[in-house]
Amino acid sequence: MPMQLASTEITSRTAAIVQEMKGLEGPLLPILHGIQEEFGHVPQDALPVIAEALNISRAEVHGVVTFYHDYRSHPAGRHVLKVCQAEACQSMGSDAVAAKLKQLLGIGFHETTRDGSVTLEPVYCLGLCACAPAAMLDGQVIGRLDDEKLDEIVAEVRS
Numbered sequence: 001m002p003m004q005l006a007s008t009e010i011t012s013r014t015a016a017i018v019q020e021m022k023g024l025e026g027p028l029l030p031i032l033h034g035i036q037e038e039f040g041h042v043p044q045d046a047l048p049v050i051a052e053a054l055n056i057s058r059a060e061v062h063g064v065v066t067f068y069h070d071y072r073s074h075p076a077g078r079h080v081l082k083v084c085q086a087e088a089c090q091s092m093g094s095d096a097v098a099a100k101l102k103q104l105l106g107i108g109f110h111e112t113t114r115d116g117s118v119t120l121e122p123v124y125c126l127g128l129c130a131c132a133p134a135a136m137l138d139g140q141v142i143g144r145l146d147d148e149k150l151d152e153i154v155a156e157v158r159s
Contacts (some may be wrong), residue, residue: 007045013038014046018053028054028064032071041072069121077112079157082123082136092132097145098122104154118157 017034021027028050035046042065051058065071083098102108105120112119128134131143137153 005039005043010039010043010045011049014043014049015053018050022053028056028061032065032068036071040075044073069123074112076119077116077157079118079138080121081118081153081157082121082126083109084124084126084128084132084134084136085122086125086129088125088129089132089134094133094145097133097135097150100147100150101154104150105157 014035017038018031021031021034024030031050031054032042035042035050039046047058047061047065051061054061065073081101083101084094085098086094098109101120105113105118107113107118107120109120109122123136126134126136126141128141128143133145134141134143135145135153136142137157142149142153
C-alpha cells in the first residue's frame with residue numbers, strides 16, 4: 001500500500017504545482033490534473049492551497065473535484081478497470097458484466113481491492129458502442145465482454 005504523505009509535504013508539493021500553472025487561462029483543471037498526477041489522487045490537504053492561490057473558495061475547488069469522475073479522493077489501485085454503463089452497453093449486458101466483476105473482485109464501484117491491485121469504476125461511454133459491452137483496463141479498451149474475457153481481466157489484475 002502507498003505510504004501516507006505528511007500534510008506539510010502535500011502542501012509544499014501542491015504549492016509548487018499551483019505556482020507553475022496558475023498563470024494559465026482557466027488554471028483550476030490543469031492544476032487538479034497536475035496534483036492527481038503527482039499524488040495519484042487529489043488530497044484534501046491540497047484544496048485550501050489551491051483555493052487560496054486562485055482566490056476561490058474551498059467549496060468551489062471541492063465542487064470541481066467531486067463533479068468530475070476522473071478525479072480521485074484516494075489513491076487508485078495498481079490497475080484501474082472502468083466498466084461502461086452507458087445505454088448501448090447496458091442494452092448489451094453491462095449490468096451483468098459489472099455485477100460479475102464486483103463479485104469476482106469483492107468490491108463495488110469506486111472501491112479498491114484490499115491488496116491494492118485494482119480499482120473498479122463506472123464510466124459513461126467509451127465510444128465502443130458497436131462492441132458492447134465494453135470496459136477499459138489501464139487505458140486499453142476491451143470490447144465484447146463475456147465470461148471468458150472477464151476471467152482473463154481478473155487474472156491479469158490479480159497477477
